[in-house]
Amino acid sequence: MFSHDKLLLAGLFIVGLLAAPALAFDFGRPATPGEITLWDIDVGPDGKGLPDGSGTAAQGKQIFADNCAACHGENGQGGIKDRLAGGQGTLVSSMPVKTVGSFWPYATTLYDYIHRAMPYPAPGSLSTDETYAVTAYILSLNGIVPADGKVDRESLPKIRMPNRDGFIPDPEFDPAKLFRKK
Amino acid sequence: MSSKVSDDLLPRPAKFSRRGFVGSLSAGILGAAATEAAGAETLADVPDRSPGADLGAHSERSRFVKVDRIPEATPGKRNIDASDAINSKTPHQKLVGNITPTDLHYERSHSGVPDIDPAQHRLLVHGMVGKPLVFSVEDLKRMPSITRIVFIECTGNGWENWKKADPELTVQNTHGLVSTNEWTGVPLKFLIDLVGKDKGSNWMLAEGGDGAGVDRSIPLTDEIVNEAFVAYGQNGEPLRPAHGFPMRLVMPGFEGNLHIKWLRRLKFGNAPWMTRWETARYTQLLANGKARQFQLRMETNSVITQPSGMMQIQPGYIRISGLAWSGHGKIAKVEISTDGAKNWKQAQLSQPVLSKAQVRFQMDWDWDGKPTKIVSRSTDEQGNVQPDRQSFIAAMGTNALFHYNAQQTWSIDEAGRVRNVLA
Numbered sequence: 182m183f184s185h186d187k188l189l190l191a192g193l194f195i196v197g198l199l200a201a202p203a204l205a206f207d208f209g210r211p212a213t214p215g216e217i218t219l220w221d222i223d224v225g226p227d228g229k230g231l232p233d234g235s236g237t238a239a240q241g242k243q244i245f246a247d248n249c250a251a252c253h254g255e256n257g258q259g260g261i262k263d264r265l266a267g268g269q270g271t272l273v274s275s276m277p278v279k280t281v282g283s284f285w286p287y288a289t290t291l292y293d294y295i296h297r298a299m300p301y302p303a304p305g306s307l308s309t310d311e312t313y314a315v316t317a318y319i320l321s322l323n324g325i326v327p328a329d330g331k332v333d334r335e336s337l338p339k340i341r342m343p344n345r346d347g348f349i350p351d352p353e354f355d356p357a358k359l360f361r362k363k
Numbered sequence: 364m365s366s367k368v369s370d371d372l373l374p375r376p377a378k379f380s381r382r383g384f385v386g387s388l389s390a391g392i393l394g395a396a397a398t399e400a401a402g403a404e405t406l407a408d409v410p411d412r413s414p415g416a417d418l419g420a421h422s423e424r425s426r427f428v429k430v431d432r433i434p435e436a437t438p439g440k441r442n443i444d445a446s447d448a449i450n451s452k453t454p455h456q457k458l459v460g461n462i463t464p465t466d467l468h469y470e471r472s473h474s475g476v477p478d479i480d481p482a483q484h485r486l487l488v489h490g491m492v493g494k495p496l497v498f499s500v501e502d503l504k505r506m507p508s509i510t511r512i513v514f515i516e517c518t519g520n521g522w523e524n525w526k527k528a529d530p531e532l533t534v535q536n537t538h539g540l541v542s543t544n545e546w547t548g549v550p551l552k553f554l555i556d557l558v559g560k561d562k563g564s565n566w567m568l569a570e571g572g573d574g575a576g577v578d579r580s581i582p583l584t585d586e587i588v589n590e591a592f593v594a595y596g597q598n599g600e601p602l603r604p605a606h607g608f609p610m611r612l613v614m615p616g617f618e619g620n621l622h623i624k625w626l627r628r629l630k631f632g633n634a635p636w637m638t639r640w641e642t643a644r645y646t647q648l649l650a651n652g653k654a655r656q657f658q659l660r661m662e663t664n665s666v667i668t669q670p671s672g673m674m675q676i677q678p679g680y681i682r683i684s685g686l687a688w689s690g691h692g693k694i695a696k697v698e699i700s701t702d703g704a705k706n707w708k709q710a711q712l713s714q715p716v717l718s719k720a721q722v723r724f725q726m727d728w729d730w731d732g733k734p735t736k737i738v739s740r741s742t743d744e745q746g747n748v749q750p751d752r753q754s755f756i757a758a759m760g761t762n763a764l765f766h767y768n769a770q771q772t773w774s775i776d777e778a779g780r781v782r783n784v785l786a
Contacts, residue, residue, distance in 0.1 A: 225637070275761070279648070293636075301474070348654050
């Protein structure tokens, strides 16, 4: 690996001499498409980044019981960690309950977060289909997809979350206005 | 002679020593172990000089000094097992000066502290760029670097006081989620130029190498492009693991969560990614049920650290001291009221006053022994004034959880007990 890097650096150095007038040196090495794919896990609200595959809420029920319920509770409630279901209608009360159903604005974020960070002891250990299935199950616990509902890369970005309009951007960093050409 | 000896970090002026430690500050329940030991009444009581311990590879704190962070969880969840902690707070009541000792810099981690071998750590920079690149730690260290002193503040700082004021809290409990260190690293702009960012890219995703893969969308404003940097140095040494070893993003003046630790990926795009942390977590729920999103900048803030919660003072001379900071720039002035926010006097600022760094302020006070309240308010160079509690809550409600920067009031009763109150 070391000698390979060295060769690569030497190569870059020569290319640099020929092609780049400003710098006769360079830093780092080019990222290969394969390794970028390995790390490029983020999912945007438009569904960009979602992989092929699918899962149903029914499949997700068992996967949730095996991997998630210990912390999040039997039905996404009453666990020792974040509550995932219920809470709709509480956001104006003195005891707001922020869950996927009552608070999260995008369903795509749920897939992204489960895939990158959950289950806590082994993040990323669920397969793509399992991740879709758990996503569908948590959405079904909140009445957002039916108990026999299925999600995939096409359907997930189309789901309109109950609190989709519940956010007001800070005026200084409003994404809709920040970089708009004047 | 009074049995109480002053806090070891706050030596009283010698001229008061014959007056029974008038004005001395006791650290209360958090007092140093040595506070009950006998003092030196006359110079004859000072122990003789003698050869000391062998020189070591690094220096430890004196055995007479006890300063520790305290691990805590969400508001009200204190004295918890370390495995349940989500943050660890800086003991401001025991610190002096502007810089936080490295091991006492506050910490907020979302999936523990990863044990990263720098030889195996890589930073991928890709997305809307001409040439995606992979950097090692050594690559970064070879690049032109900058060094800057900045505060980093968790948006949860102050969150204990949203709904009520627990009188038992110290300033460590209320304001221990902000610290100031010197950071060294590579300007973001330099990396942007290396990869050849597309002109159309104006948002960047920064992602950590921790178990949670914490990631945030960062708007590439001129200010951020010019000031953000990828740090590998902290107070002159490699980053501590708790603070992102071997590399982290530093975003002067912005939410602590944006200073992505264990940084392993920067991806350039043209819209925010709406990650869990910028939607479900670090957004501020207002009284009307709507949540404020992308409130990225940390506000103008200050707090009196001495005397502060759970300390006990005696009538006479008191040196009031504290810290002020603003994500908008430099602190322009700090005012202190010792009569419950009726009259205000300007405090002295310790030099240098740096942009987006904490600054120490102090003021002399002669306490007449009557119950009162002390409070500080800061103003930054942009004219932002730290709000009083009432107008702050009127604007934000009590459910926001994050970005609490209302003025902190400490009440003092006739016995000199200093306690946390809302106003």
